[in-house]
Amino acid sequence: MTADLPTDQNGRPISTYGNGESWPAYYEKAFAMVYSDDGDNERGYGGIEGDDPKKSAPYLTGREGEDLRTGGFLGIGEHDDMNLDSLKKAFESGKVVTVSTPADESLDKNHPKEWGSTYHSNHAYYVRGFTDDGKVILGNPWGVSGYAPIEVTQEQFDKYFQMPEAFDVP
Secondary structure (H helix, E strand, C coil), rough: CCCCCCCCCCCCECCCCCCCCCCHHHHHHHHHHHHCCCCCCCCHHHHCCCCCCHHHHHHEEEEEECEECCCCCCCCCCCCCCCHHHHHHHCCCCCEEEEEECCHHHHHHHHHHHHHCCCCCCEEEEEEECCCCEEEEEEECCCCCCCCCCCCHHHHHHEEEEEEECCCCC
């Protein structure tokens, strides 16, 4: 692996960064170089784009994640039957909890305005906590700058999010 990272037309890195540190971008690059677990043998950033967070968890933690949905696997366009209390219980037990968004680009334009540019379809988010009035606080793993956490009600979660999963972290 080289030290080069993908950049935009102005030469600015366009990869994952954490609190101004570059190690997440190098981890992402290394993971993109070796990962092809979809049966299509696509390697590179295209092979990890839009994938389910549970596929990468074993590489990070050495363990599989736990599907928090009730009723098992749901198809595209179907919503998970998921109570935010279940997310909270998993989070408070010390697990890392992730959720995904549907691959529906119309949601990028029609989400609640208070979320600004933080919400993206076909993307993963992580639970950062909960508000006193029962909303879940979700973080965008793209970083702190420009991607403020969003507060999500049960109704919004049902419409804009899916596939909640919990992971034990060593």
